[in-house]
Amino acid sequence: MKNILISIDKLNEYDMFVSEVIDIVDNYVEKGWGVDIYTHTCKSSIKNIISNKNPANITFIAQDFTDFKEKYDALWVYRGYIPEKLSTYINEHHQDINVYFRHFYEYSDLYIPYGCDVENDSPGISIALSEVSQHSLEKKGIDSARIKVLPFCSNKQYFEYPSALKTGDIEKVLYIGSNFPSVMEDLLDELKNKNKSLNWLDTSEVENIYPEDICSYDVVICKEFMVPKVLTLGVPVFIFNENKFHGYINDSNFHESMRHHFSGDNLTAVADARLAWNVIAEELAETRIWTFNNKENLKKTFSFEKAVEEINCPADRTGKLSFTNKQVLALSIHAKSLTENEEKDYLLTDWLKEREISEARKRSLLEYASIFREQANIGIVIICDSTDEGSLALTIKSLRCMVGMPDTLYFLSEKEILPSVFSEYNLKAHLYNDINSIFEETNHNSLLFITAGDEVNSNALLLLFEYSIRHPEVLVCYFDELAINESKNDSLILKPDCNVDLLRSYPYIGRNLLINVNAAKTVRVAGSTYQKLTLLDLTWKLIEIKGPAILGRLPEVITKMCIGWDAWLNSEHIITENKRVVSEHLSRIGIQANITEGSLNFNQNIEYILPYHPLVSIIIITRDNFTLLNRCIESLLQNTRYLNYEIVIADNGSVDKDMLFFLEKVEAGIFSNISALRMNAEFNFSLIANQASREAKGEILLFLDNDTEIIQSQWLDVLLQQVMRPEVGLVGPRLEYYDGRIQHGGFILGVNDGVENVFDGYNSAEPGYLFYLNNVRNVSALSSSCLMIRKNVFDEVGGFSDDVFKFYYGDVDLALKLTQQGYLHIWTPYARVKHMGGGSRLFDKKFKVKACPDKEDIENLKSLWGEKLFSDSSYHPHMSKSGKLFTLSPRTARTQAALPGRPYPVVLANHINWFGCGNHRIIQPFKALEAHSQIEGGLNYGIAETLEVAQLQPDVILMELVTGPAIPELISEYRKVCSAKIIVEYDDFLINLPVKNDLKSRLPKNLIKNFRRVMESVDWVVVSTNTLAEAYSSYHDDIRVAHNRLAEHQWGHLKSEKLTGKKIRVGWAGGNSHRGDLDILKPIIKHFQNEVEWVFMGMKPDGVHCEYHPGVPFDLYPEKLASLNLDLALVPLEINFFNECKSNLRLLEIGTCGVPIIATDIEPYRCGLPVTLVSNKFKDWVSAIQEHINEKNWLEKRGDLLRNEIHQKWYLRESGLDEWRSAWLPK
Known part of the structure; x- marks a missing residue:
């Protein structure tokens, strides 16, 4: 079999590169060739589409590996992408090969930064896109004799698709492109006004474009590589490029347009959507006939198979391929430049790399391990429920790279077997039902249980050891993991800290755990009872004896699961065993409950049985708005199954006639279970709620907004089941807007300003992060819009703080007071209540109530609760503190918590760029000082947010080139959350740039004023030269000089x-x-x-x-x-x-x-x-x-x-x- 290697830097979206690569693969696979694709990044869905064409003959070669075939007959190169690994392979094999250097029209294609000699010295051909690009290549220096033209083409999929000539007016227009610019929005409006439709096919979101996506449209607006495909379907094409409309492809411009690769450069362009629409409508009939009548000729012109045959004539252009050292270096730099310049999202691989601990930190942890020998004595147990040595080999391979790997391994399986992959280790094998014997015989302080097939972080033992000396109370430690998603890529499972109710719902802690040996000896593990969840059973038994504090999470990735997270949770064994484990756990602690199926396949709902039926006082605070109140009360009376309740209407000075009439009826005793309190003072929600609670007769209080509506009969039963648990403080339901979207799913602390209703606006079907919205779970705080609490617990902490939180954040403050007393708070999805969302606040002028909390409100909360607002056990410390929540934060990825005991100064070094001063003045000095164990902490790109500073608690905060008017206030916020010294760094005399400096026009007019205020806010200043220090001396009395120096790893070898x-x-x-x-x-x-x-x-x-x-x-x-x-x-x-x-x-x-x-x-x-x-x-x-x-x-x-x-x-x-x-x- 012959083989071809395609080398391309990326295949991330459906563009001209992906389109042609798909055609190349089809062409060569049809001829019986094997196809290897060597690429730096490839979108998984695109990879799947290409691979599925012939999985046996198509191989993707990862950039980090060199599993090339021994022999290739052809090499097809895009963008000149020949990384050092590929050039090294080529030089080592020095084989006869036909090389195709493909050029489109990008910078790399036309300017050839790696040098024309690379192509001129190689066998094969250089392929231009059109006559225009051919002339550019010749002018640049490519030998004209080796240049062939391969235009944009179509393929059999389009040729064979049936299409018919359309008639009549335009009804549907399709736009194909990677973005939707404003001028296209104008055209959309134009078509809407004429009752026409314009649809957008976003090439950045699709993996391929098929004929059926196109044929139903009257006109397709596109450019370049899509033009031949659309034309061969007989559909008219209107060129749009560079935010301008260029016109139809027709008989008068076809050949010239092809010379310009259908870019539209040869056509008159307009940026006016109305003018464009006039042309589209007026010229459609003629263009439609020309396109359809020429469809067969166009298929011949745009046949990819035929075009490849033509550029291969003469066919034999093979020769020995090799590169000089100079060419290898030029190609290597060019390849790196291509991949560095990729516009890409912050990828999981980037984050994992940045989370790796430095060599200096490793050294420090190893020194700690020599002191804390007991805690560092961690053994490893591999759990194997099959004899698949391939899975075991993956685990063993990862263990071989582990720092501090123990000499002895424990092997736990259902059968007595010693796989050959363990031959290098002192192995102690045990049957699965005899797990207790491992704890009895081991001399390790703790054991890390790993499932066979899962891979382990090379620094796992160091990280687990560090966690154990920070948290000696933790006897069972779980951690973050990688898992395999549906696309066969890694997905990240960042787990919350200990959450008892979430754990009763589903085993979110996972299957790989670190267990304290002495603690495990105090309980008997039911090894013969459970096949999969023996360790979960052990965990519950320890929680029952010593409390939830024994369960802790290490917020670092320790293992990579060999299956998907969802797949593991949905496996039959896990679902069945989890129900039994939790049932036995509840039975052991004397809790009567029914376990029913949850809203997902794998989760479960614990229905706690009420010991009796207490009176519930439902307190509704209101003023006027009788329509809202009436709807609320009627829905409550009609839809509530639980009958032992009273309604207390706390009225705050209503004047509305209907409202007053209703209150009079209540006071007259017409409603047996409704009473009213009149309070005419200035509106203060917390004060009114406290007064109403004192008048309430019930053992249970439920605060309910007047703009809510009851939609479930069992809602009150569900809340009562939770609130009657002695350890529970507050309970809240799932609040929904009237369209079904989530209004409240529990507050999260430690994000944005310190507290956030993070699930507000979520779609009703969204599960939320780690299925939060589908499970009963512990939360930090709940909304007072529907809030249940036992009256004695409410009184225990003095109710709402009515002197400070008159309207906003009283519920958060109440929750924090209760947490301080040891209570848990429960949010449940099984009680649902409709909520308008601040109906009373719509009348803010009338009621003199702010429509939303302001800075004073959050400052009051911060002043009372300080560090309690820095973090949340439900929100991972490596997630973004603002913006799009529940996403990875690149900002904190390069920072590490201070080592135990804080042996080195903790520096948070903020850099505003990755090059120039950011590199020389921040990044490299930090790395050098950290490598020499002078400092620790981390680097942050941009300016750190206040809560990021609060999380790290640095000793020094370094800010680079800051001059903005908001900086002094930000520094003031920093000082509220930590005691760090704050310094600024400058390497230029910013307040007087030269006339010819391109940055001069971008500087704000009030720069000097802002600069002076920044200088007054900081502790000292660092500059790059003595002259600059003297120039700034009038702005600060502590200016220090650190001269620019080079980093050895960047420059020393050159x-x-x-x-x-x-x-x-x-x-x-x-x-x-x-x-x-x-x-x-x-x-x-x-x-x-x-x-x-x-x-x-x-x-x-x-x-x-x-x-x-x-x-x-x-x-x-x-x-x-x-x-x-x-x-x-x-x-x-x-x-x-x-x-x-x-x-x-x-x-x-x-x-x-x-x-x-x-x-x-x-x-x-x-x-x-x-x-x-x-x-x-x-x-x-x-x-x-x-x-x-x-x-x-x-x-x-x-x-x-x-x-x-x-x-x-x-x-x-x-x-x-x-x-x-x-x-x-x-x-």
Whole structure:
């Protein structure tokens, strides 16, 4: 079988790349070839579509692995994507191969940043998209003899789909694109006005586009790669590109449009939707006939199979493929640049990588382990319910990488068997029903139980050990896990902390646990009773003896399950055994209850049996709004099955005639179980509720808003079942809007301003995070809109705090007071109540009630409860604190909690970018100090939120380049939640940028005022130079200098090659902010244009013939800079005070590559480095350059001298690192 390898950086959405790759795969698979696809990222659904074409012959090769075939007959390359792993494979195999370098029209396709020699030296062909792109490739330097044209094509799927000629007016229009711009919205409005429809097919959301998606439409608006597909169906195409309408493809423009790959560049464009619609409507009939009549000819023109045959003529273009070292480096940098530049969501893989603990933290934890030997003595038990050695091998493979792996492994199975994969370990095997014997014989302090097939984090034992010394009270520890989702990708299960009622509903703690051995010995485990949930049974028994505090969660990913989370929960064994485990648990503690099926397949509902039927006092606070109140009371009377209740109407000065009439009837005793209280003082919900509670006769209080409606007969029974439990404080139902959406599902603390009704607005069918909305669970606080509590418990804490929380947050305050006394709060989905959502507040002017809580309300809550509002046991600490909740937070991923005992200063270092000052002034100094065990804490991109600061509790908060007017207030908020020292970092004289600096126009007019206020708010300031420190000295009396230094891992290994060109290679590197500096060189460039090879990176001077390299992502910048192989670098700098304050960073970056430098004689460059300094006069620059190029043999020695000096004095180590430590930490 012949094989083809397709190399492409990404297949993430249905675009021209994915479309053509699908066609290539179809073409080669049909010929009986094997197809391998080598890609950096691939959307799982796209991968599935391609793989399913012929699973036996199609293989996706992950970027991190090199499982290439021994031999390929063809290589198809997109965007020049040949990473180092692939180029290494090619050079090692040096095989005969036909290579196709595919070019569309993007930057990588037309500018070929990896160099034309890569393609010109390779066998095979370079494939252009059209005649226009062919000319671009020739102009760039690709050998014209090797260029073939492969236009956008269609395929058999479209050719064979039946379609008919449409007639009549336009009814339906389809737009195909990856976004829906405003001008398309205008067209949508235009069509709506004419009772026509415009539908959008979003290519970023689909995996493929099929003929049936298109044929029902009168017109398709699209561009480029979709045009041939639509035309071969006989459907008219109207080109839309770059937010402009370009017109129909028809007989008059077809060939010219094809020359421009249907981009519309050859057509007149309009941005007016109304004009576009007029053209669409007026020219439809003629275009429709032309398109349909030419359908068969168009199929021949756009046949992918035929087009591939044509570019393969002559067929034999094979040859030996290999790359030079220089080409390998250029391709490697280009491949990295492609993948770094991808616009992508924050991926799970990114987060997992950022959560990995550093080598320094590992060292510290190992030192702790040598002190706390008992807690560090963790054994491992593998639970195996099958003899599948493949599953066991996965687990063993992960254990081999584990830090601190014990010598002895325990193996627990249903059969007496010792699999061969355990041959390297001292193995102790036990039968599953004899699990107790493991606890009896082991000398370990605790045991980590792992299910065979699951993989374990290499740092698992260190993380579990650290948790155990932080939480000695925890005897059963569970943790976060990865699982396999429906698309066969990893999904993350971030679990809540101990939640007894959620655990009774379903076993959310999972199947892999760390168990304290001594604790386990105190109870007998029913190993013979349960096949899957023996450890859950053990957990419940320990909770029953010692309380819920023995169950704790380590908020880190420890294991990766070999099956899906949902699949495990829905397995028959788990469902059946969980019911028995919970039933026996309740029986042991004397609780009478019925366990019924929950709203999901795997969860269950505990119906607690009432010991008696207490009187419930339903307190409704109201003023006027009789219609609302009447609906509430009528629904309550008609729909409530539980009969032992009274209704207490607490009226706050109603004047409405209907309301007064109703109250008079109540007071006259017409309603046997309704009473009324009149309170005419200023509205104070908490005060009225407290007074009403004192008048209430019931043992149970239920506070109910007047804009609620009862829709279930059993609602009161359900709430009572929970509130009668002695450990329960508050109970609340699922509150719903009238359209069924969730109005309240329990408050979450520690997000946004400190408290949030997070499920507000959720669709009625949404399960919520980890099925929260389908399960009874413990919550931190509940809404007073429908809130039940035992009267004696309410009185125990003094009811609502009516002096502070008159309307808002009284319910949260009440919940926190009760929590302080040890009570749990319950939210249940099995009681549902309709709630308008603040009906009384709609009349805020009339009732003098704020429509929503304001800053004063939340500040009152914060002042009383402080750190209680920093976190919530139901909300994971690694989730976002604001914005889209219940999502991974990239902001806290790179921070670690202080080690036990806080041995090092905890620094939270905020950086505003990943390059330049963000890299040199924040990221690298932090990493260097942390690696040398000088600090701990973490890095944060952007500006940390107050609750993120509260969670970390740093000793120092570092903020970079902050000047905004909101910063002083934010700093004030920081100081309320922690005692950290707050410092700011600047590396430029921001308050006076040069005229030619591109950033000058973006600075706010009130910059100096804001800057001064920031300076007054912080404890000290860190700057990059002594001159800058002097410039800022009037703004703060504690300014510290930390000079820019290079990170060894980024720069230390680099050295440019010398004299690689035909002439001396002289160059410059910089960005847009250096435009004025580059202007200094313009006459000099012209003077030496015939004597040297000019090389520029980042910016290219106009009208200059030179070798130009565009900027690259900063991670690739050091390598790219060194790869320029300059013989001489020029570093001009305009003479002005802004530049006087700058650092010598440019000298360090270029000089450490071993390149000699000529630079402007200005303060930052008078730093003692062996570089040549000149004035900015033309003759001085010319003289210095001439001297250097005349001494060709001395250039390398000059470069080496400079490189050695930088290595000795200007890296982040030794005294240089001490300077940074002194700058960042308190004196």
